[in-house]
Amino acid sequence: MKSRQLIIMAFGVVVLSAIGFAGYQQFLAPTAETPTPAPQIQATDEVIAAQGFVLPTRSVDLAFRTGGRVAEVLIAEGDQVKQGQALIRLQDDELKAAVAQAQAALDVARANLAQIEAGARAEEIAAAEAGVRAAQAQLSAAVAERDRLTGGATEAAIAAAQARLAAALVDQKIAQDNYDKVTQCFSVPNSNDEVCPGLGTPEEQARAALKAANDAVAAAQSALDDATKGAGKQVQAAQSNVAAATAQRDLARARLDQLQAGATAAQLDAAKANVAQAQAAVDAATAALNEATLIAPFDGSIAQLNVEAGQVVGPGSPIVSLADQSAWIVETDDLSEVDVVNVKIAQSASITLDALPGVTLNGTVTAITPRAQTKRGDVTYTVTVRVDDADARLRWGLTAQVEIKVR
Structure with missing residues (x-):
């Protein structure tokens, strides 16, 4: 009888020990550290966004050095002209x-x-x-x-x-x-x-x-x-x-x-x-006498004409706007001093326009003005972006959004 009790007690001790060991392993025993993988650096392009306007590569407002009465207007708005072509003549009898x-x-x-x-x-x-x-x-x-x-x-x-x-x-x-x-x-x-x-x-x-x-x-x-x-x-x-x-x-x-x-x-x-x-x-x-004839300084198109035959014009008053629209640029209007320090010549850019939804044009930074301007209380710089793949639908003065890839 007494030996039977001893067996039962021993069995109980074994059961309790097993339960205790299992609890220790589950809640108290230290666990081995799992190594954390090294972070992977992913290269991404950083861009600086700015708003600008589409402009021809060259443009000029022409005027007579001396005033007089217009004798002949030889061009009309939209005409294509060649360098050296006569545009407008003043009366020149006295000359x-x-x-x-x-x-x-x-x-x-x-x-x-x-x-x-x-x-x-x-x-x-x-x-x-x-x-x-x-x-x-x-x-x-x-x-x-x-x-x-x-x-x-x-x-x-x-x-x-x-x-x-x-x-x-x-x-x-x-x-x-x-x-x-x-x-x-x-x-x-x-x-x-x-x-x-x-x-x-x-x-x-x-x-x-x-x-x-x-x-x-x-x-x-x-x-x-x-x-x-x-x-x-x-x-x-x-x-x-x-x-x-x-x-x-x-x-x-x-x-x-x-x-x-x-x-x-x-x-x-x-x-x-x-x-x-x-x-x-x-x-x-x-x-x-030669100054009485207004001459085109380069090949281009007549963008604006502000005079008629018989009209008297004063010296230095712009009467013809001439533009070379064979290529285009975008000049930014609101690039801040914080962003301009990251912009460099020859950086690539993408150009979108409100007038051409869904169209993205490629561009290249060609100039950065060295002097700032204050616009609406902000210090801004003008950056010129050449349009590398111009669209035939581009027009002088269209609003453009430019994203310059600085990294």
Whole structure:
């Protein structure tokens, strides 16, 4: 009986031990740590989004440098034009007249220079020599008359003095007219300058001839005055005639010497300067005439036209907008200072437009403005994105959304 109880007790101990061990394993025994796998870094593209507007690669607003009345409009909005093509013309009658006047002055200056460079012709020298001989003959006659006179004035002497004065006055008038013609100047269009082609050798010769003619008139008048005063003045009149004839002879000799010696270096330089000045006047007048026609600076299309024939336009007022729409760009409008530091030239971009739903265009960053602008209280920078696969439906000014891939 007692052994049976011992067996039952032993069995109970075993059962309790098994239950205790199982509970320990379930709730109290430490468990082995399971290794945690290393995190996997996944590469993803980071983008910066901005809004912008579609623009042509090149565009310009054209205006006249000088105002005027529009004579002819040669284009219409939407027209394709080539570089150098005339677009609009102003009335240019006065400008053409100014060119013609400047060209005439240039021709005169060139002719004067050519004459100076060529020197005197043989017939001119021969004429000057004949003038010297004639002046010497007049001087000899005046000396003979002075030597012959011994008494008072006669009616013949007074008549002779009057004739000499009349002849001297005629010579004086001719010399004055010639001097006025030689010294005539022409105004340069669109400036306060003048061109005087006759300055130099022709003016010096004309001035000397005029002085001699004036001296001759004074001498002839004095001789006539003396002759009419009485017999005692005849010799003085004769002496005045000798003086006048001497002046005429000296002038003729000076003219001959000048022709034989040719122009001086100073005279040649002055003639060349006159040609250069006249050429500058022609260039200025021609440039003003050319400015009366508005020319296309590059190939493109007429995006906007703001003028009609007959309208008066002011200088610098834009009247034509020209654009090269063969390629397009997008300029951002709201890229912040926080984002712009991550943008670099040549980064790729995707472009979407409200006007073309479902269409995504590829682009490339081509420019970043170095200076910021403040828009609606935010500091922004303008980034230019070239559209690499332009759509034919793109238009100037369309709103675009740009996503720039910065990583």
